[in-house]
Amino acid sequence: MNIQNKVVLGIASFVGIMLLVGWIVINEPARMEVFTQQWEGRSVERGAELYLNNCYSCHAEDGLGLSGYAPALKNPMLFLEENPGKVANDELRALRAERDRLVRAVDTYQADIAERVELIARRDAAAEGSEERQRLQLQLDDLDTRIRLFDPATPQKIDELLPRIAEQEAKVEELRAQGWELNREPRLKELSWTGGLEAYLRSTLIAGRPTSGQLWNGNIMQAWGQEAGGPLRPDEIENLVAYLINYREEAIKLTPNDVRQQFKIAGEGTVDADKEVLGAGVDVMVLDLSGGDVAAGQQKYTALGCAACHSAAGGAAYNFAPTAGTYTRVENIRLRLDQFSGYTAEQYLAESILYPSRYIVPGGEAVQMPANYADQMDLQDLKDVIAYISTYR
Numbered sequence: 525m526n527i528q529n530k531v532v533l534g535i536a537s538f539v540g541i542m543l544l545v546g547w548i549v550i551n552e553p554a555r556m557e558v559f560t561q562q563w564e565g566r567s568v569e570r571g572a573e574l575y576l577n578n579c580y581s582c583h584a585e586d587g588l589g590l591s592g593y594a595p596a597l598k599n600p601m602l603f604l605e606e607n608p609g610k611v612a613n614d615e616l617r618a619l620r621a622e623r624d625r626l627v628r629a630v631d632t633y634q635a636d637i638a639e640r641v642e643l644i645a646r647r648d649a650a651a652e653g654s655e656e657r658q659r660l661q662l663q664l665d666d667l668d669t670r671i672r673l674f675d676p677a678t679p680q681k682i683d684e685l686l687p688r689i690a691e692q693e694a695k696v697e698e699l700r701a702q703g704w705e706l707n708r709e710p711r712l713k714e715l716s717w718t719g720g721l722e723a724y725l726r727s728t729l730i731a732g733r734p735t736s737g738q739l740w741n742g743n744i745m746q747a748w749g750q751e752a753g754g755p756l757r758p759d760e761i762e763n764l765v766a767y768l769i770n771y772r773e774e775a776i777k778l779t780p781n782d783v784r785q786q787f788k789i790a791g792e793g794t795v796d797a798d799k800e801v802l803g804a805g806v807d808v809m810v811l812d813l814s815g816g817d818v819a820a821g822q823q824k825y826t827a828l829g830c831a832a833c834h835s836a837a838g839g840a841a842y843n844f845a846p847t848a849g850t851y852t853r854v855e856n857i858r859l860r861l862d863q864f865s866g867y868t869a870e871q872y873l874a875e876s877i878l879y880p881s882r883y884i885v886p887g888g889e890a891v892q893m894p895a896n897y898a899d900q901m902d903l904q905d906l907k908d909v910i911a912y913i914s915t916y917r
């Protein structure tokens with residue numbers, strides 16, 4: 525071979541090698557991807573085996589849990605970041621609160637108009653230049669300012685809100701029928717866990733829930749990781765985590781009605797998780813407050829913390845609003861105030877409980893009584909508590 529041919533051959537093989545290297549570099553990520561997928565697949569498979577050997581007796585073979593024994597793990601409330609039932613219900617509450625605000629604005633406006641007529645008559649009746657006349661004129665000026673500030677589009681805004689509320693109500697009802705609890709966050713949010721689902725599963729599996737027996741009829745989620753004294757090696761824990769994470773695609777398509785058992789929260793015993801609370805914004809004037817049960821009301825009065833502030837052996841913590849004599853006080857004093865004309869004693873009580881800051885008892889301050897009872901009580905609670913307070917005449 526002459527020198528020229530050798531050079532050509534050398535260049536050709538160099539180019540060939542470079543092409544080969546390039547081809548490998550380009551294809552390596554894809555090859556790794558396939559490899560990773562195979563590895564993950566095997567991990568899920570091994571996890572499935574471990575699950576069948578160790579977990580199915582409590583969480584069920586299909587992962588949907590066993591009523592009363594253990595929660596579903598193939599569970600939308602575990603995988604979703606928001607509970608659609610709560611999101612829709614919160615929207616509904618906001619719409620209702622807006623409607624109530626607008627309705628109150630119209631009521632106030634109409635009352636102002638009526639009062640204006642009366643004030644003008646009284647001013648004109650007062651002697652020219654008298655102090656009384658000046659005082660009435662000042663009141664009238666204040667009133668006129670308020671009347672001017674009223675937005676004339678308010679009634680129309682109410683009309684526009686009503687169909688939106690009806691639509692949202694239907695949506696909430698549909699979600700409720702699918703089993704979504706309207707006042708509950710998804711699992712991780714409910715626990716304020718910010719570390720992500722994988723880490724949550726891993727730490728639960730390793731350490732178990734040694735204190736879960738009481739909530740679950742003596743059924744205990746034991747520690748499974750060797751580092752916590754359990755039977756499984758770290759790689760086996762990882763396989764189980766991979767297996768559970770793999771539920772995601774199916775889980776997020778389920779509704780709570782599809783699973784046999786939701787999670788339970790410790791200390792929630794007395795609070796029924798799917799109770800339909802009244803919600804801020806509910807209008808006490810349209811509620812039927814009759815039919816409360818005194819004995820149940822007495823229990824709730826204690827359970828909700830009312831008694832702690834309103835009654836005490838040596839006088840209430842807030843002695844300007846003691847439980848004793850409440851109903852009489854309401855009838856003889858509160859209902860005579862202009863603000864409560866047209867109220868029954870029951871309506872006054874309902875408003876005091878749900879919206880304590882709308883009227884402040886003399887001697888009290890707006891911040892003392894919790895303002896979130898509407899988010900804790902359903903209509904029956906309210907009726908019962910009112911029936912109980914009504915015995916204090």
Ligand code: HEC
Pocket residue numbers: 574575578579580581582583593594595597602711725728729733736739740743744745746748764787788
């Ligand atoms: C003897 C019954 C039992 C067995 C067996 C069991 N668990 Fe549990 N598991 C429970 C109970 C009960 C809870 C609920 C604990 C609580 O409420 O704190 C639970 C909770 C969990 C949770 C947490 C759910 C959550 O959101 O809080 C995971 C994850 C879990 N188990 C996975 C497993 C896996 C994986 C296995 C098999 C290795 C397994 N469990 C075996 C009874 C069991």
Ligand code: HEC
Pocket residue numbers: 825828829830831832833834842844845850853854858873876877880881883884885888889890892893894897909
């Ligand atoms: C942390 C203390 C506290 C708790 C808990 C509490 N209240 Fe009150 N409550 C007050 C104070 C202070 C006032 C007076 C200030 C005001 O009007 O907001 C008041 C006012 C009232 C009034 C009006 C009384 C009147 O004389 O007009 C009623 C009725 C009432 N509360 C009922 C309840 C009920 C029912 C509960 C439980 C569901 C409850 N309260 C829980 C502190 C409390």
